[in-house]
Amino acid sequence: MTRVTEQPEWQALRTHHEEIRDAHLRDLFADDQDRGERLSLFEAGIYVDFSKNRLTDETMRLLLALCETTGLREGIEAMFAGERINVTEDRPVLHVALRAPEGTRIVVDGVNVVDEVQSCLAKMSDFAETVRRGGWIGETGRPIRNIVNIGIGGSDLGPEMAHTALAWYGDRDITCRFVSNVDGMDFHEKTRDLDPAETLFVVCSKSFGTQETLANARTAREWILGSLGGGDTAVAKHFVAVSANPGRVAEFGIDIGNMFPMWDWVGGRYSYDSAIGLSLMVFIGPDAFREMLGGFREIDEHFLSTPFERNIPVLMGLIGIWYGNFFGAETQAVLPYSQYLSRLTAYLQQLDMESNGKHVTREGEPVGTQTGPVVWGQAGTNGQHAYYQLIHQGTKLIPSDFIGFAEPLEDLGEHQDLLMANFLAQPEALGFGKTAAEVRADGVPERQVAARTFEGNRPTTSILMDKLTPRNLGKLIALYEHKVFTQGWIWGINSFDQWGVELGKKLANDIIPELTSDSAPVLSHDSSTNALIRRYRSMRGRT
Ligand code: F6P
Numbered sequence: 001m002t003r004v005t006e007q008p009e010w011q012a013l014r015t016h017h018e019e020i021r022d023a024h025l026r027d028l029f030a031d032d033q034d035r036g037e038r039l040s041l042f043e044a045g046i047y048v049d050f051s052k053n054r055l056t057d058e059t060m061r062l063l064l065a066l067c068e069t070t071g072l073r074e075g076i077e078a079m080f081a082g083e084r085i086n087v088t089e090d091r092p093v094l095h096v097a098l099r100a101p102e103g104t105r106i107v108v109d110g111v112n113v114v115d116e117v118q119s120c121l122a123k124m125s126d127f128a129e130t131v132r133r134g135g136w137i138g139e140t141g142r143p144i145r146n147i148v149n150i151g152i153g154g155s156d157l158g159p160e161m162a163h164t165a166l167a168w169y170g171d172r173d174i175t176c177r178f179v180s181n182v183d184g185m186d187f188h189e190k191t192r193d194l195d196p197a198e199t200l201f202v203v204c205s206k207s208f209g210t211q212e213t214l215a216n217a218r219t220a221r222e223w224i225l226g227s228l229g230g231g232d233t234a235v236a237k238h239f240v241a242v243s244a245n246p247g248r249v250a251e252f253g254i255d256i257g258n259m260f261p262m263w264d265w266v267g268g269r270y271s272y273d274s275a276i277g278l279s280l281m282v283f284i285g286p287d288a289f290r291e292m293l294g295g296f297r298e299i300d301e302h303f304l305s306t307p308f309e310r311n312i313p314v315l316m317g318l319i320g321i322w323y324g325n326f327f328g329a330e331t332q333a334v335l336p337y338s339q340y341l342s343r344l345t346a347y348l349q350q351l352d353m354e355s356n357g358k359h360v361t362r363e364g365e366p367v368g369t370q371t372g373p374v375v376w377g378q379a380g381t382n383g384q385h386a387y388y389q390l391i392h393q394g395t396k397l398i399p400s401d402f403i404g405f406a407e408p409l410e411d412l413g414e415h416q417d418l419l420m421a422n423f424l425a426q427p428e429a430l431g432f433g434k435t436a437a438e439v440r441a442d443g444v445p446e447r448q449v450a451a452r453t454f455e456g457n458r459p460t461t462s463i464l465m466d467k468l469t470p471r472n473l474g475k476l477i478a479l480y481e482h483k484v485f486t487q488g489w490i491w492g493i494n495s496f497d498q499w500g501v502e503l504g505k506k507l508a509n510d511i512i513p514e515l516t517s518d519s520a521p522v523l524s525h526d527s528s529t530n531a532l533i534r535r536y537r538s539m540r541g542r543t
Helices: 008-020 025-030 057-070 072-080 095-099 113-132 157-165 184-191 211-228 231-238 246-252 275-284 286-305 312-327 344-356 388-393 415-432 436-441 446-452 470-491 499-516 527-539
Strands: 040-043 046-049 146-150 175-179 199-204 239-243 259-261 331-336 374-376 400-405 460-465
Touching: 008 057, 008 312, 025 415, 040 312, 046 312, 057 072, 057 312, 057 470, 072 286, 072 470, 095 113, 095 286, 113 259, 113 275, 113 286, 146 211, 146 275, 157 175, 157 275, 157 344, 175 184, 175 275, 184 211, 199 211, 199 231, 199 275, 211 231, 211 239, 211 499, 231 239, 239 246, 239 275, 259 275, 275 286, 286 312, 286 470, 312 331, 312 470, 331 344, 344 374, 344 470, 388 415, 400 415, 415 460, 436 446, 460 470, 499 527
Parallel strands: 146 175, 146 199, 199 239, 239 259, 331 374, 331 400, 400 460
Antiparallel strands: 040 046, 046 460
């Protein structure tokens, strides 16, 4: 397949970029009184303002042409139909089946996966209801009140992010914790104040072979058995698993009856709306969880059927390509103006960077252009007092997504309007800046004028929703999932494998015995790694 960078549409964008790269948002707005409204959309209950981006109608026309030339529509349809678009792993990509309406048919290897999803959701709901009403009884006869999710990457970040995001809806009598790091201090800190008699571990691992998760699960088993005794019966009452690998779950000693399924057609980073979200469902309840799935579904339908000119994830993806591939921007800031979304960016880092951090096409050729951006940011307004200086006046171009909600979940007087005034002011300041003449007019001393001038022309997209509900969280996450899909498809890469994490895993496994052996190992790494291993051994009192 011809690489996108060799297509005439790409060349047309290059030429167009030469023409408009210096256009200033101040002028684009001055020349077009309706720009703010014309380049905004209200779809699926989401208001998205693209107008403060450095583009014109012609830019959008040329970007949209990339969808045609790369067959984006066919790509989307292939994903929803369960075709094996994860070509390196020869798998379908069906996170959309996790929220497909009951009765839909998506067949993989002769099985309607939507039926499997629905039966898993029913099993999850039973479990969640039982725990929530105090009916899941631990080894000593006490009801479970603490849920500790053990997992890493997609088996941690999603449920953890959503647990924080939807805390307002959660049952505060249930304590949920998330242990991911193989650093034992993570387990220690998350369990030190919990009573093992009231604690249940949800061990989440699609593969059930992840070193960090298995180490934490072994420590959890010792923690439970060391305190409660009871052997297999205690394990059965204090552990459930979520995995696509029943053999390994059984080998670990967890009863398969206490296992919730995963499927190889769901990528880890696309999985928190599967049983990987079990701890979340216990916390917020099955109804709120299903409401969240409804939000995902609404955006799935929007992505599948809305013309690309009004298709929010497609437009977000195209605008990201415009900055990354033509302006050379290397990062993308995501700035949610909601404390509850404080873990959103960490979640999106995996979603975007593990998906689109690729250097070859689906055919194995060098991709020939920049792919996924570095995604970063944290909840506003905190970031404003930390790194926004660089976005405003530094030398780098950092496209930024601003996410806000009109209604607060609790009305604490002035807070919401203060928060949203900042949500509105920052994109305005970033876009339009402040000229030297305006600075002088404020009476600023001449020696400060240059430093206090804001060049502006910093691009932003503002996303405004009514309220942070489970449904709106589902919509937001699905928007970013499909944005990532759009970009990956246009670049011609496979967004659904993650071979880049393998080499480090293998080397770590090779190094373990070299750190722990009684006698000095024969080392055959590079001289730097060899010296570090020797230094570590000596610091641990090993020869
Ligand atoms: O190593 C990367 C990765 O495979 C992620 O893609 C995944 O989310 C994470 O590890 C955890 O994998 P698992 O759920 O199989 O333990």
